[in-house]
Amino acid sequence: MYYFLVNRTSGKGRSVKVWIEIEKMLNEKNVEYDVLITDTKDDVVKYLTKLLQSKKNITAVVALGGDGTIHEIMNQLIGTSVPFSVIPTGSGNDYARARGITKDYVKEVEKLLKNEQKKIDLLEIGDRHCMTVVGIGFDAKVADEVNKMKMKKWFGGMAYFLTILKVLLTYKPSSIRLTLNNEEKVFEKVWLIAIANHAFYGGGIKICPNAMSDDGKLDMCIIHSLPKWRLLFILANVFEGKHVSMSGVDYIQVESIHVDSDEPLYVTADGEMMGQTPTAVSIKKDAFHVML
Template identity: 30%
Template sequence: MQVLFIVNEAAGNGKGKRVWCHLQRYLTIDYQVAFTEYEGHGQELAKKCAEDTRTKKLIVVVGGDGTIHEVVSGVLHNEFIIIGVVRAGSGNDFARYFTTFKNVKQIETYLQTEMANKTMDVGTIHLGALRHEIFVNNAGVGFDAFVTKHINKSRLKFYLNKIGLGKLSYAVAVVRGLFSFERFDVIIQANEQEWQFQQAWFVAMSNHPYFGGGMKISPSSKPNDGQIEIIIVHSIPRLKLLLVFVTVFFGKHTKFKEISFLQGNQFDIFVHANDVDCHTDGNYLGEIRQGTRIHCTVQRDAWQLISKNY
């Protein structure tokens, strides 16, 4: 069995390097390793590994949600590639729901089995006619992407990671941005139905429950049911939104009348505002122009994940 470790040493402000050094010390199997060197490199490495293969390969990702996003993007609909993950990021939302490896023993035990796996969906957003992006965990338009943009610019995440509190960077950025974000109106269409929301904070598209470093934004989401959940936070005062974010960590926000949930296999989203931010899996994509059609769909059985059988 061929094994490739794709390692992002910079993940979690250096946690990726520390985790890999620890793993490497105890590995007794034959393996290859490749290190990501720039944004998008994980996708290139995974795609190269998957090319022309006719036997099962295990790719073990050592990194965070962004690295996982890149690797999965590079192996979509490849029947021979199985993905395993050793978490080494700061938010690690993927690891809160999906099966991951905790140590070398689990990796080596898995390789001694019949390599059982399960297929997972990915979401896809089409931004106009020319650009599309996938998401493994979730995508978002509005405040969550606005927060992501400012986290990426800030040194706060770096310092919080240094003391093991990196996941709090999202919550701190939420409080900071609460009074500067401009809300927007949005129209969502699906199956000849239309929903209009005023003063929206964000529209989140979820393939599994967690985002933002542990917030259980979409408790009912399952990554292999052929459905995408849309969560719209709208018409809510700024200070009350802070209360909502606290309850999201426990999945209790579903009781608020200002939070709406939609479910389906495709949606069209139209934002009525100038330049609203957008992200996928915490990767900031840029600003969406007013009137842009955001077409959200799901790709069934798009990639293979290890099964927990060790």
């Protein structure tokens, strides 16, 4: 049986509209399914806890929502063999973008019904896991501001761009101490650190273009030692992933990272707040089952 979790608030209500059409498809094909339509994380946690305890035959859990919805569901399914997929209806949809999952729900449902799956890596940060990118510093501050925006659902990916300009006015870079695979390095005037399992975050920003979720590696992008005007130039190239060879950008692959800073910096994972530095991130190989 397929279990669908529909975030009522995602995509200005698009999730519910898409679900109505998907439900028609499932009924026409005589597919067994159950659905939860909600707008609270607590409902999602309770539903999945009860489902996993029931020992029912679960073909897949499928989210209709964005990266925040995915983050919560994944952290409930971690440690099980239950496969997961998403029909993207959120404002960012970075996980779906990285995995080639489109907004064509007819096409995506057809793929789901083939029941093909694989294992992918996850990022581990404290007692939580992350599907896409852990952001530290400037980008995490931007994500925090975006999450506070009352009009986020209307602006979509543009919300991140507008907030970048706002945060840039007052943000000051920091000195960072990194332990990379047990080797310590210090970076001065660090604007941001992005630690990636998939290439995208922030609604389509290709921050770590070489990141792959099945290579057992963390891809890390560090932007540092730049004046603001130069940072803007770098950020203008980030959307297409052309920044990695530019001066002031370090791109590294490792298995584990510990980050410390002179002043506490915001930390996000999948766009959700995870607290502040110091923090540690490591790769968890083949930790999660996903539908192709």
